[in-house]
Amino acid sequence: MAQLWKGRFKKELAKETNDFNSSISFDSRMFEEDIKGSIAHAAMLGAAGIIDKSESEKIAAELDKILSEIRSGALQIDMEAEDIHTFIEGELTARLGQTGKRLHTARSRNDQVALDIRLTLRNEISEIEEKVKQLISVICDKAEENKKTIMPGYTHLQRAQPITFAHHIMAYAAMLCRDLGRLEDAKKRMNICPLGSGALAGTTYPLNREMVADLLGFDGITLNSLDGVSDRDFCIELASALSLIMVHLSRFSEEIIMWCSWEFKFIELDDAFSTGSSIMPQKKNPDIAELVRGKSGRVFGDLTTLLTVMKGIALAYNKDMQEDKEAIFDAVDTVKMCLTAFTPMIETMSVLKENMRNAAAKGFINATDCADYLVGKGLPFRDAYKATGELVALCIDKNLTLETLPLEEYKNICGLFDEDVYTAINLEKCVADRLVIGGPSEQSIDNQIAAAKKQLM
């Protein structure tokens, strides 16, 4: 397919150069946005009297046709074209002749591509937000069912204090709520229209840039034409928000993987979300969670690609910037795929409550509560801590737990102990009494669920 920039050149582009230079294989996915941007541009050219109104209308009508033909498959995108912008304009000109050639008045592919990416990513962000919301909602449902499911909470992967499964997974809901905020924030700065920046220096035509921005649903227009064409901060911000989503999914995946090991057996994944081994008949592997954890690497790589591509480019547009699309589209696609597989995996997993409760019974996770009991009887916390430490050592020696250690032994270590210590170290009570905002008590979880659900509206 012919290039748009023929006039100056005497020779055809070498095949190798064309293949290397072309971006159509990855920017053709922006055909909708490219056409909608062109329709708005044409309408503005007509309204401002830069081209004839009748020609502007013809262009818009034909672009509309091209759009529905590509959508239906009646028109194939030519993969030999230099990029999607070239293809659409070429197609329009093939159909409308002279009139088609007027579309690119007062526009450059530099501001055109900057526009197209913003429009494309704006839609992608909305899709990703929906998927994040679905996951938050599934987590809230699981939490609702597990407000009384006692499990050990960990630090250093050592059993630490009693919590509930609801409390544990609501931590992920909190992370994902922040992710939603970051996506919204990225969208805000992305939703500014660069069209009218031209190649780099704006244009002498009396454009109505606000009109184009309004037609395309932007919140405003860029104020410096060099920045308008050479800014890809919005790609980097999005890649960074997506990277954090992947950090969260990857940490959650890691726990899923641990929890379905024989060592933990806290959950069981549904058969539809697990895989077998080709040689070991007994195996049921958490491949989906492992893949999500692995794919986080791709998205971090995409972010690094974007940062590196942009860091040394003199103003304004340089062809390096064509590298933005593969990286950001890969990040977008990867996050969407991961969320699509991850959410139903969480929704369908079964929680093995008894195993969690049994694990909570070992590991002295009520030792802090035992110390707090002594504090309640008037002992300073440091002394209470020391006495409880001695009790734990004694239990380990005798192969007992704090629940099964006789009161006599308690009293030998500290005279303040009485029969009511057994109530104080009861795990259900330890959880129920942690009424502090953010804690594992039912009331606190209800608050956390309500707060998360507010973000879903």
Ligand code: ARG
């Ligand atoms: N395919 C190009 C890109 O993605 C479009 C802009 C081309 N502009 C130019 N001056 N060669 O960046």
